[in-house]
Amino acid sequence: MTRNSQTVPRSQRRARTAERILAAARALFAESGYDRTTIRAVATRAEVDPALVMQHFGSKDELFRRAITVSSQEADEGGQEKLVELLLGILGVKMGEVSGTSLALLRSMLTHPEAAEQVKAANTRQLNQISGAIEAEDAELRAALTVSTLLGVTIGRHLLELDVLREADTERIAELMKPCLEALTGRPAQS
Amino acid sequence: MTRNSQTVPRSQRRARTAERILAAARALFAESGYDRTTIRAVATRAEVDPALVMQHFGSKDELFRRAITVSSQEADEGGQEKLVELLLGILGVKMGEVSGTSLALLRSMLTHPEAAEQVKAANTRQLNQISGAIEAEDAELRAALTVSTLLGVTIGRHLLELDVLREADTERIAELMKPCLEALTGRPAQS
């Protein structure tokens, strides 16, 4: 009668509550960031004792690490399309349905050192991918500006929740951003 | 022999230490954000007792409020130039020498509710100023995207401190961003 009073193997039950805790953690980290999210709050949301969270993840930092770690398959998906299409894809991924994992990460990137590292690493990855496809000079700088630009839009839309951006249609945003990105990348795929 | 062992009037002396505390607070808030900045740390940096900080500002929240409040003259400067020039001006202001006040505000905007409100308010102000000058349809949306874009670059450069952006010359960045902004605003001042 603890929670899942079904015939579920013990190991699987444990794995499920672990996932439930992780989901609660992701949600709260995404809402309030690292510092303002307490283990107690995560436990409450997961309908579990705070101590259990510790038993599962060892420490708050480790919980956070697990919460913001993208499944590395999720990270590397998205093939080798044309540049701007790729960028709009990033925009789409980041805007259409940004994963709770990403939001948790982004929310804390300005205040939690490791989150910042993680974001910088992700940026570097995208940057390399993009800059290789830019023919113009200053390819790296252009790529960095491009990524930052997209980051800004994502922040405005999902973290700050600026009304105008939140209400706007994803496709319309992508449409408006396209020439902007083309300009930054040296217009590889002009309309 | 406390600190300024000169013939300084008492009121002025108090005002000076208040300013010293405020400066320390701004620096720390800009470095670490609201939650990770402790009153004790501010006091230490200002070479002052923690209790004195309370006596001056009443609470940590009030200290933060004072630390992130732009002097309202500083906010409204920058005349009515042509649109893209204005934007590049914002870029310049935000990039060349971003004030500690702004950095303190920006650093906490994702985790501190009031900081978020403040940023959104500032964004709305800029948004109105910009959208009025855009002739294309979706003026508001375009303006919001423009502001978010600049926000992203500022974050990447000064908060995340992405290497490529930090090392880049301000003018070069402005130069690269110009066509991008023109595209977003409907190219009002084409080269």
Added chain:
DNA sequence: ACAGTCACTCATCGCATGTTGAGCGAAGTG
């Protein structure tokens, strides 16, 4: 059915933080 395992809870600790009030000593005032 019995013993052991294991997911989970309870009570509690240590610590850092924001905040407070009493007190000190130098600057100001008559």
Added chain:
DNA sequence: CACTTCGCTCAACATGCGATGAGTGACTGT
């Protein structure tokens, strides 16, 4: 010089946090 004012410090409190370790009861395999 007496007396007050006031900028400032010291010691302490209350709270909420992450973290710990002993305990409990249900599930498991034999």
